[in-house]
Amino acid sequence: xxxxxNQLVIAEREEVARAIRLLLATPLIGAGATPEAFDLVRxxxxxxxxxxxxxxxxxxxxxxxxxxxxxAKVRVATDPTRPARRHRTxxxxxDRRRYTLLCVVAAELLGVPVTTVGLLADRVVRAxxxxxxxxxxxxxxxxxxxxxxxxxxLLESLGAVDVVDGATESFVDSTDAKVLYRxxxxxxxxxxxxxxxxxxxxxxPGRSHTDEVPLRFTELLTRLSRERRYGDADEPVSEVQRNxxxxxSVFRKxxxxxxxxxxxxxxxxxxxxxxxTGGQLLRRAADQAGLLVEERAEGVMLIDPDxxxxxxxxxxxxxxxxxxxxxxxxxxxxxxxxxxxxxxxxEADALLGRFPKWAKGYRGEDGARRxxxxxxxxxxxxxxxxLDSGVVRARPAAARYAVTRTSADDVEDES
Amino acid sequence: MRVPxxxxxxxxxxxxxxxxxxxxxxxxxxxxxxTALGLDDVRAxxxxxxxxDPLDDKDLTEALGSLRDWRLLDVxxxxxxxxxxxxxxxxxxxxxxxxxRGEAALAGVVHAMGVLASTGALQTAVLDAIADRxxxxxAQLGDPGVPDRRVFGTLVELEGHLExxxxxxxxxxxxxxxxxxxxxxxxxxxxxxxxxxxxxxQEFTTNLEQRAHAIANRVELVEDRGxxxxxxxxxxxxxxxxxxxxxxxxxxxxxxxxRWEGLRAWFLPTDGGTPRVQQLFVxxxxxxIALLQVLDRITESRRRSTSAAGDFRELARWFxxxxxxxxxxxxxxxxxxxxxxxxxxxxxPDPELVxxxxxxxxxxxxxxxxxxxxxxxxxxxxxxxxxRDVAAVKAARAESARAERAALKxxxxxxxxxxxMRLSQFGRLDHEVLERLLDLLGRALAVVPDRHGVHxxxxxxxxxxxxxxxxxxxxxxxxxxxxxxxxxxxDYDIEIRTPGGRAARRPWRAAEGAATx
Numbered sequence: 008x009x010x011x012x013n014q015l016v017i018a019e020r021e022e023v024a025r026a027i028r029l030l031l032a033t034p035l036i037g038a039g040a041t042p043e044a045f046d047l048v049r050x051x052x053x054x055x056x057x058x059x060x061x062x063x064x065x066x067x068x069x070x071x072x073x074x075x076x077x078x079a080k081v082r083v084a085t086d087p088t089r090p091a092r093r094h095r096t097x098x099x100x101x102d103r104r105r106y107t108l109l110c111v112v113a114a115e116l117l118g119v120p121v122t123t124v125g126l127l128a129d130r131v132v133r134a135x136x137x138x139x140x141x142x143x144x145x146x147x148x149x150x151x152x153x154x155x156x157x158x159x160x161l162l163e164s165l166g167a168v169d170v171v172d173g174a175t176e177s178f179v180d181s182t183d184a185k186v187l188y189r190x191x192x193x194x195x196x197x198x199x200x201x202x203x204x205x206x207x208x209x210x211x212p213g214r215s216h217t218d219e220v221p222l223r224f225t226e227l228l229t230r231l232s233r234e235r236r237y238g239d240a241d242e243p244v245s246e247v248q249r250n251x252x253x254x255x256s257v258f259r260k261x262x263x264x265x266x267x268x269x270x271x272x273x274x275x276x277x278x279x280x281x282x283x284t285g286g287q288l289l290r291r292a293a294d295q296a297g298l299l300v301e302e303r304a305e306g307v308m309l310i311d312p313d314x315x316x317x318x319x320x321x322x323x324x325x326x327x328x329x330x331x332x333x334x335x336x337x338x339x340x341x342x343x344x345x346x347x348x349x350x351x352x353x354e355a356d357a358l359l360g361r362f363p364k365w366a367k368g369y370r371g372e373d374g375a376r377r378x379x380x381x382x383x384x385x386x387x388x389x390x391x392x393x394l395d396s397g398v399v400r401a402r403p404a405a406a407r408y409a410v411t412r413t414s415a416d417d418v419e420d421e422s
Numbered sequence: 423m424r425v426p427x428x429x430x431x432x433x434x435x436x437x438x439x440x441x442x443x444x445x446x447x448x449x450x451x452x453x454x455x456x457t458a459l460g461l462d463d464v465r466a467x468x469x470x471x472x473x474x475d476p477l478d479d480k481d482l483t484e485a486l487g488s489l490r491d492w493r494l495l496d497v498x499x500x501x502x503x504x505x506x507x508x509x510x511x512x513x514x515x516x517x518x519x520x521x522x523r524g525e526a527a528l529a530g531v532v533h534a535m536g537v538l539a540s541t542g543a544l545q546t547a548v549l550d551a552i553a554d555r556x557x558x559x560x561a562q563l564g565d566p567g568v569p570d571r572r573v574f575g576t577l578v579e580l581e582g583h584l585e586x587x588x589x590x591x592x593x594x595x596x597x598x599x600x601x602x603x604x605x606x607x608x609x610x611x612x613x614x615x616x617x618x619x620x621x622x623x624q625e626f627t628t629n630l631e632q633r634a635h636a637i638a639n640r641v642e643l644v645e646d647r648g649x650x651x652x653x654x655x656x657x658x659x660x661x662x663x664x665x666x667x668x669x670x671x672x673x674x675x676x677x678x679x680x681r682w683e684g685l686r687a688w689f690l691p692t693d694g695g696t697p698r699v700q701q702l703f704v705x706x707x708x709x710x711i712a713l714l715q716v717l718d719r720i721t722e723s724r725r726r727s728t729s730a731a732g733d734f735r736e737l738a739r740w741f742x743x744x745x746x747x748x749x750x751x752x753x754x755x756x757x758x759x760x761x762x763x764x765x766x767x768x769x770x771p772d773p774e775l776v777x778x779x780x781x782x783x784x785x786x787x788x789x790x791x792x793x794x795x796x797x798x799x800x801x802x803x804x805x806x807x808x809x810r811d812v813a814a815v816k817a818a819r820a821e822s823a824r825a826e827r828a829a830l831k832x833x834x835x836x837x838x839x840x841x842x843m844r845l846s847q848f849g850r851l852d853h854e855v856l857e858r859l860l861d862l863l864g865r866a867l868a869v870v871p872d873r874h875g876v877h878x879x880x881x882x883x884x885x886x887x888x889x890x891x892x893x894x895x896x897x898x899x900x901x902x903x904x905x906x907x908x909x910x911x912x913d914y915d916i917e918i919r920t921p922g923g924r925a926a927r928r929p930w931r932a933a934e935g936a937a938t939x
Contacts, residue, residue: 031763084755087748089762103741106750110738114731140739165760196730200759205740206732221745228756263763299769302778303785311765318762322790324799333794362798388764406782408768408790 019051024297026051027058028316030067030078031262031296034200037166038074048076054295062292063262064236064255068197075166079200082259083232088388089318094160101157108144109158111135113198116168116190124178124186128155140216146182153179167195201231253279258292261309265317266390266404268306280307305403321389322408327365328381331358333408335382336391340405345398351379428492429527440485443473445494445528448520458498458517461486486518494524537593544594544626544702548587549633552685555580556640563647563655574659577652581681584688591702598709620713623706630706634699638690653678833858834886834920842889842917846900853904860909862918866890891915 026048029036038045048055049071056067059078069076090100091109101109108131115130116122122130128146135144145151159175162168173186208230220227237252238244244252257276260267269277279285289307293300298309298316314320322333338354339346355375359365369378383399386392391405432441447467451459459467461482468477489495498517505511520528558576562568601619644652653675662670688698737757744750755761768788770776776785793799833855837848851859865879866888872878877890893913900913 028763033762034760078759080759080761082756082759084752084761086755086764087751089755089764090751091754091758091760100751101754103744103747103750106741106754107738110734110741114734114738117731117734134735138735138739141742198758198760199730199733201757204729204733205736205757206729208736216739217743220740220743224745224749224753227740228752231756265764265766298765301769303776304779304781306782309765310769311767312769314765314767316763317765317767319764320767322768322794324794327798330794330798333790337795365798389766403782407766407785407788409783409787410795 019054020295021297022047023051023054023058024295025313025315026055027296028298028311028313030055030059030076031316032318034078034080035165035198036076039166040164045074045076052076058292058295062254062258062288064234064251065259073191073194075194077194077197079197080259080263081200081202081232081234082256082263083228086264086388088384091161093157094164095157101161102154104142104151104154105157107141108155109161111141111144112155112158113162113167113195116162116188117192117195120190120192121171122188122190124159124173124175124184124188125182127159127188128178128182131155149179152182162195165194165198167191167198202234203231205231249275250279254285254288257285258288261289261307262292262296262298262316264390265388266306266308266402268390268402268404271306301407303403308404319385319388321385321391326381327362327369328378329385330362331355331378332382332385334358335379336386336401336405336408337410339386339392339399339401340409345400348379348383348394348397348399351383351399352376355379355382426493426523429494429523430530431492432489432494432527433531437485437488440473440477440481441489442531443468443471444485444489445520445524445531446471447473448495448518448524449528449532452520452525458500458519460500460514460517462513464518489524490518493521494527495519496521544590544622544706546626546629546633548583548590549630549637551583552580552587553633553637553640555583556637556644559652560640560643560647563644563652570655570659571661572659573652574656577656577678580685581678584681584685587688588684595705598705601713616713620710623710623713627703627706627710630699630703634689634697634703637699638697641686641690649679649682653682829854830858834918837862837918838920839916839918842891842915844900844913845902845911845916846898846913848900848902850903853906856902856904856909859902862886862888863890863911863914863916885920887919889917889919 026044029044030048033041033044036045036048049069052067052069056069059065059067063080065079065081067076067078091106092098092100093105111131111134112127115127115134119126128144132144132146135141144155146155156175156179159168159178163170163175167190169189169191171187171189173184175186177184178186208227236248237255238248253275257267257272257280260271269280272280280289286302289300289302292298293309296309296316297313298311301308301310311317321329323329335351335354335358338351352375355378359369359375359378368374383392383394386405387394391402391408393400393402432438432445444464447464447470448459450471451457451463451467456463461479464486465477465482486495486497490497495518498519499515500517501515503514505514555576559573559580562573562576598619601616656678657671657675660674662674664670683692686692691697737753740753741750744753768790770786770788833852836851836855837859848859862879862881865881866877867890869877869879871892875892878887879890880887891914893915897913899910902909902911
């Protein structure tokens with residue numbers, strides 16, 4: 008029979024699980040934008056912090072007074088489909104200009120507690136001019152101002168700068184815009200999650216950046232994420248460090264990626280995941296986070312039935328591309344071998360014929376091609392297909408979305 | 423405090439250095455008991471105090487003249503010596519010596535330089551020394567055989583230590599406040615000075631209270647023996663030199679009294695106020711906190727803000743030259759870690775159902791909305807996600823709990839014997855009621871019987887009590903029938919009391935049995 012104590016335990020478990028998934032979806036939760044989520048994390052910060060620390064080796068900082076919770080997600084990113092996005096309709100990903108400006112702006116903001124948009128722009132102009140690698144910042148160009156505003160608005164949305172007066176957007180129209188900002192320097196610094204600062208990673212300053220950075224790019228990412236606690240990668244590490252590293256590296260993938268195929272893992276990681284300890288921890292971690300484990304011969308995925316810990320859903324009807332992705336996936340999985348992109352284009356044409364209401368963007372000559380590209384992006388983002396040299400291959404996990412044998416023919420009436 | 427005019431004139435102006443050097447030379451000479459110096463002596467002495475610039479007679483004479491005008495030096499003519507030549511007479515005739523004012527001026531300058539150069543220090547050793555001297559005084563005052571001179575010596579030492587404590591504290595406090603005020607400057611050394619100061623203060627405040635307490639105790643002990651006596655004996659031991667103008671003893675005693683008051687103010691104020699040493703403690707503690715805060719800020723700003731700005735700038739460069747569009751996003755995710763996790767939301771109703779060694783293609787697929795495939799949109803309910811309807815679950819749970827309780831109550835009501843009876847008397851029962859009965863029997867039999875062989879037990883919630891007495895020999899098996907079967911068992915005497923019923927009767931008998939059903 009349930010009693011009050013039981014109910015409290017259940018409530019706590021649910022809250023902890025939810026807080027974990029909220030943080031997975033939004034590693035920086037501000038009290039201003041999402042007061043309920045913040046409050047939940049604040050209340051359950053101890054078990055939640057422990058969960059992240061134990062399984063992923065990620066630290067959680069909750070600042071109850073300053074009103075934000077920050078989970079420092081440390082990992083070398085391998086998935087390019089999760090970019091920073093503009094705060095505009097369409098939520099287009101950041102481009103090179105915007106990323107660059109974002110960093111310059113952040114660096115300049117660190118020096119001033121309060122500033123205006125004009126002063127800030129001036130500083131960015133000067134900083135860019137002084138740096139041989141950075142392109143100059145030209146406030147007379149509308150496109151540049153737009154990029155600048157996008158970078159600022161991202162910082163705004165993260166709570167690193169606070170608009171005291173005015174609206175950042177107005178700077179797009181005029182450099183005379185009057186916007187006053189208050190800067191939260193600590194939060195600004197906390198935006199950097201990588202354990203090693205970029206300035207600590209030796210790249211010879213000056214012109215060689217242009218040559219050196221592209222060459223060493225992957226290595227640079229690895230060095231940004233190097234954590235001392237696991238020992239140096241080049242030197243033999245202790246058993247304890249090795250185990251810790253295995254646990255953390257496996258779980259970082261599991262909790263962050265839609266599916267972890269076994270061939271994505273190193274042999275050591277695979278062995279860890281297949282060991283009794285690994286399996287047990289996987290189940291426990293998933294249970295505490297309110298996630299379901301789906302373990303198959305080819306890999307493992309953690310599923311969030313509530314869809315809290317995800318930036319995007321699949322299958323879903325939230326865009327034509329997603330629907331197309333599902334339908335194209337049927338084609339890809341049911342084909343005996345790899346499918347050429349060309350082939351999919353024909354399918355896409357058929358889809359466009361079948362759904363005449365689909366977006367204008369997919370109408371016209373190039374529409375089918377674009378639809379295929381977008382649909383494949385969706386599938387790739389969920390780890391369901393692999394694309395190389397014009398050929399699409401389904402990854403094993405794609406089979407879970409195959410047409411259900413029994414329900415394949417119960418077509419419902421639509422209106 | 424009124425300083426005589428012109429007393430420190432020599433410290434200013436372009437020749438100040440020379441004046442100071444000359445006075446210094448006289449000071450040195452005085453220490454060697456040479457009170458009067460001629461022109462050549464002054465010149466020789468100047469070299470020994472570090473004045474190496476050329477200096478002709480005229481300048482030197484002028485300088486000496488000035489000092490004389492300011493009444494720092496006295497000039498006397500020496501007629502006692504034999505001069506062989508006129509020249510020699512001119513040179514050696516005049517003898518200079520420091521006036522009292524000159525001595526004071528020199529002492530003032532030396533002291534001022536000392537203060538500028540020194541760093542204040544708080545020493546627990548000083549406190550220990552004060553306590554020790556006080557202890558000695560207590561002993562000496564209690565023993566008339568101790569020479570007064572020793573008393574005098576100890577008292578002077580005590581006062582010296584107290585003076586040191588005051589002086590050090592004053593300086594240290596001044597420095598501490600300057601340290602707390604000043605920020606910026608050279609951060610590196612600053613940081614070190616501050617952390618060293620914190621360590622130092624922590625060291626000092628350890629056991630400060632015990633030390634202060636010990637001193638206060640001894641002050642009381644000395645006072646018990648009599649401060650007047652102490653001062654009197656010290657006065658005798660001091661053997662004051664005679665001076666012109668009155669009895670020096672009066673002023674001397676006055677000074678001792680003032681010092682004693684000072685000691686009390688530090689450790690045991692007469693008016694019962696807070697001892698100064700306590701304030702010292704407070705100041706030190708406050709300083710520690712303040713310094714730690716400042717240190718925090720320094721380390722934070724040093725570790726982060728400068729380097730964080732540098733990190734952002736470096737990242738900007740990387741973004742500017744990263745090879746491909748995808749690399750930009752990878753760099754963003756790696757450096758900022760602000761991206762969302764990504765997970766599927768469709769799952770099997772029971773994920774455990776499929777073995778983990780199965781391949782995905784062999785496992786049943788998850789149920790994807792058919793409408794999505796056919797019409798390109800999902801049903802409303804699946805779109806909002808599977809939000810668990812907690813209210814319904816709760817209501818269902820509550821309902822089942824209520825039903826369970828009601829059934830239980832009914833069963834117990836049926837079972838209430840209203841007094842003692844035989845088990846066999848139940849005869850026919852519903853199956854559920856028999857289960858309750860078995861539960862009660864089980865509980866009772868699990869309890870060790872009391873002296874009379876009675877098993878007595880209650881249900882977990884204490885609402886139902888059951889008493890069981892073993893059957894007498896030869897009694898027949900109890901046979902209970904339910905729709906599902908027959909139960910046979912020893913025919914115990916049983917009494918069941920529920921909140922509603924009541925009873926008390928007598929024993930029966932039976933033997934071991936088992937449920938069949």
